[in-house]
Amino acid sequence: MHTIEDIKQRIKSGESTARAEVEAALARAKQHEDKNIFISLTPERALERADEIDEKLKSGEIVGSLAGVPFAAKDNFLTLGGTTTAAAKLLSNFEAPLQATAIEKLEAEGAICIGKTNLDAFAHGGSTENSAYGPTKNAVDDSKVAGGSSGGSAVAVALDIVPFTLGTDTGGSIRQPASFNGAVGVKPTYGMVSRYGVVAMASSTDCIGCFAGTMDDAEQVMGVIAGQDEKDMTTLADYYTPAKVKQSAKIGLIKEFMGDGVDDEVRAQVKEYAEKLTVAGHTVEEVSMPITKYALAMYYIIVPAEISSNLARFDGVRYGQRAKDATNLDELYNKSRGEGFEAENERRIMIGSYVLSSGYFDAYYLKAQKARTLLINAYNELFETYDVLLGPVAPTPAFALGENTSDPIKMYLADAMTVPASLAGLPSISVRGGTTKAGLPIGIQLTAQQQNDSELFAIAKTMESHHG
Ligand code: GLN
Numbered sequence: 001m002h003t004i005e006d007i008k009q010r011i012k013s014g015e016s017t018a019r020a021e022v023e024a025a026l027a028r029a030k031q032h033e034d035k036n037i038f039i040s041l042t043p044e045r046a047l048e049r050a051d052e053i054d055e056k057l058k059s060g061e062i063v064g065s066l067a068g069v070p071f072a073a074k075d076n077f078l079t080l081g082g083t084t085t086a087a088a089k090l091l092s093n094f095e096a097p098l099q100a101t102a103i104e105k106l107e108a109e110g111a112i113c114i115g116k117t118n119l120d121a122f123a124h125g126g127s128t129e130n131s132a133y134g135p136t137k138n139a140v141d142d143s144k145v146a147g148g149s150s151g152g153s154a155v156a157v158a159l160d161i162v163p164f165t166l167g168t169d170t171g172g173s174i175r176q177p178a179s180f181n182g183a184v185g186v187k188p189t190y191g192m193v194s195r196y197g198v199v200a201m202a203s204s205t206d207c208i209g210c211f212a213g214t215m216d217d218a219e220q221v222m223g224v225i226a227g228q229d230e231k232d233m234t235t236l237a238d239y240y241t242p243a244k245v246k247q248s249a250k251i252g253l254i255k256e257f258m259g260d261g262v263d264d265e266v267r268a269q270v271k272e273y274a275e276k277l278t279v280a281g282h283t284v285e286e287v288s289m290p291i292t293k294y295a296l297a298m299y300y301i302i303v304p305a306e307i308s309s310n311l312a313r314f315d316g317v318r319y320g321q322r323a324k325d326a327t328n329l330d331e332l333y334n335k336s337r338g339e340g341f342e343a344e345n346e347r348r349i350m351i352g353s354y355v356l357s358s359g360y361f362d363a364y365y366l367k368a369q370k371a372r373t374l375l376i377n378a379y380n381e382l383f384e385t386y387d388v389l390l391g392p393v394a395p396t397p398a399f400a401l402g403e404n405t406s407d408p409i410k411m412y413l414a415d416a417m418t419v420p421a422s423l424a425g426l427p428s429i430s431v432r433g434g435t436t437k438a439g440l441p442i443g444i445q446l447t448a449q450q451q452n453d454s455e456l457f458a459i460a461k462t463m464e465s466h467h468g
Contacts, residue, residue: 090340179443
């Protein structure tokens, strides 16, 4: 495995250079082309930046804490040096005029973006099968999905192409693909990382996070990208400080996530992890959160509502593709949007417009927001007693390509365990559990109270050292 620390050491000792590291990462990306991980690679800009960093290193100038470390970003982060497509036909020719704050912060520390990874178009989905560029294949089994929506970013880390990647998590899009491919996946507290320069999905739950091979690497990346940004009014003041390892945390195992509908091997892995937590000195108790059974219904009302509003800006005039044969303005809007969106994008725009319409607003949208408050209250109550909540990331390991594509409800059900923390804005991570008998990775989900991200990392790290 190429960890951030390994790469930094190699460059520092003179055994390697930033250019050599970027070239090696690009070569690994090419070697795994059949997995369809990247929408685009940006070798020119990456190598140019590598040379700049090597120059600085040679002349003894100050370089950042990630100098020469290659990474990749989900293709919904605006970056310079190529296109930002959000995996949608509508943006296939879109070249961003600026970079996302998270990218700028990483570059300021000397990290080098080598390319843009595949996703479900506009991040709508949980398998990367909604991409206009075709699905990404699972890291360990070509017949299985990569998960999503940040499928490409998860597989890039799982196959060790780069030590870390950026993703977005609106309802599980970092945690679930991390679980399906065997990487660490971090969704921080809502507002910890600036969303500026990232294609919006649902603004009240969109979170920027990362995939990495180890908790240490993930924590380092989060430390760089976190912080208040005047360009995103929802960002929190800097509060991110690595916490001390808690010797004995109180951990609640959510009962509702361990019942029927959960794969036996997944349930067994979570139980095993709970036992290891106990051996490591923590206390694990079963807790009940009945309201979680309504979380999926809340999510699939609130999120499409926000999507329908956020996607209104894609009108064929301001960004990306414009329909060629429109004869008036309405036709221009309709044709450009009709040609540019994927079916799942359109489904969500329609659901969102419906639940926001004057006749149904109270019955659906308002009701869902009220229920969301009850969900937040339920979490708050549990966090009075427990430091961390534990459960599976998804009900099953990676499913087969094509298995759920004809049944949107079945696809949505796979999000049941990740959307609750999203609706409550909680930090939630996916750590490696083990694998199924067939070798498919299974992730474990750990969730904490808002702004307790570093405590969450600390507990996960005690477990990593425990696993060896
Ligand atoms: N799978 C979920 C959905 O389709 C989550 C997506 C995401 O987090 N971007 O909405």
